[in-house]
Amino acid sequence: MTHVRIKGFKIFKDRHGRMRCYHRETGHKIDLMKAPLGSAEFLAECEKIRTIVEANRARAPKVGTLGGLLLSYFETEHFANLAPATRRDYRQCADFLEPIRDTPIHVIDTPLVAGIHDKAARKIGWRRANMLRTLLSEVFRFAIPKGLISANFATGVIPKPRPASLAYANRPWEPEECALVLRHALPHVRVVLALLMNTGLDPSDALNLRRDQIDGETIWGVRGKTGVEVAIPIGATLRKALDAAPAHGAATLLANSRGEPWTYNGFSTVWHRFKTGLERDEGLAAGLTLKGLRHTVATTLREAGLDERRIADLLGQKTLSMARHYSRSANLAAKNRETMATLETENARRNAGGAKIVKPSGKSVKPETKEASK
Structure with a gap:
């Protein structure tokens, strides 16, 4: 048999004695059973692969562009x-x-x-x-450091403002909305929502939490979006929700109905279907988002009188150096315990109809009446 050679292709006999052929650059294989070596079909396959490679090369970004x-x-x-x-x-x-x-x-x-x-x-x-x-x-x-361009020409471009006509994105949830959603949610969905409501975690970070990130009564982790470290105490409300969650064998803290780790897209799909049903059947107001629960925690604590730095520490909004990882995280855990206690108390007050207001000092005062304020 005449030995066939095609530039750019490797043709050889494998250990079973069968002839094989593939394109060296791309690894694309030619089925010699369908296109026998040296046949018109074989040559057509080789030409097709070369054409595709050349087209891809033409599409590749050029240096200096x-x-x-x-x-x-x-x-x-x-x-x-x-x-x-x-x-x-x-x-x-x-x-x-x-x-x-x-x-x-x-x-x-x-x-x-x-x-x-x-x-x-x-x-x-x-x-x-x-x-x-x-x-x-x-x-x-x-x-710039590579000498590829002389300056950052994007810094002088003014960002587009958010249109004033748009609704509040990720608006905070009302206490009644939280209660309605938790009341109707299935157990494996309810525990996810309870975690978001009582920690302020980003939804993707909450779904990715591993069991080994829970040490005693503290959640230790890093925000996936920014790499910011967080140390979040587990309050009584969240502990109760976690204890009531369905048992599962996944390495993650949370799992779906099959006992498998949630994916963000998977939970988003379940949440959207569930929320749409509540809007239709229970009169739930439109506009609730999972990220809105992060805003809910921040708003609740701000209304309770906590300063922005304490809220930012709880939500992981300060980048920490890895060299000070353990000491700074430990300090955050201690300070955040007071913050979480305020969130627990304030949530209880909101759900009870606002019987009293608890200030950061721990002293409670009665709401000021119109007559008293005069």
Whole structure:
């Protein structure tokens, strides 16, 4: 049999004596049973693979272009360490820039970036446009030290404001809404909502909590979005909810009806279906979101008189260095215990109809009447 050679393809006999063929660069295999070696079908397959490879090469970002800068940033460790959701959002923003990816670096300036930002606001909305601006700022920031671009031309672009006509995004829940949702939720859903209501955790962080992150009566963790450390005491209300949750064997603290760890998309789907049913059958007001429970905790504590720093510590809104990880987290746990006690007391007051107000000092005072205030 004549030995066939095709440039770019490896043709060989495997250990079973069967002929094999694959494209060296891509690893794409050709089925020699369907396209026998040397046949017209075989040559057609080889040509098809070469055509695809050449097309992909033509689409690859060129050095010295906006697309090249994006590719360089996506290969950085900084991008790899971002939360999966953030990486996905940045990739989608890069897709929006696809039509202009061959723009030479030397023509990029602030007016050009502002024009891209304006067009994005019209096409994909103000929020996505601001995310696109943030992506470009990060790309330029990491490209400057490499000598790929002279300046960060995104910093001078003014972010788009949130339209005043839009409803309050992730609005705080009312006590009656919390009670209604908990009353109708299935046990494996109720415990998730109770955790969000009583910690202020981000939904994705709550669903990813592992059992080994619970030490005694404290939740120890790191916010997935920002890497901020948190130390959240478990209050009596949350402890009761956790104890009443269905037993399961998952490594995570929370699990679905099959005893498996929740995925964010999985719980979001269940929540949306459940919430829609309550809006239809029980008159639940529209606009409730899972992230709104984080706002609920912050609002409740602020209304109770706690300062923003204490609230920020509970919600993990301060970046801590890894060198001071244990000492700072321990301090946070002690301080947050007082904060959590205030949240427990304030939630009880709100649910009871506001019989009394508890100040951070621990002293309770009666609500001021109109006559007394005169």
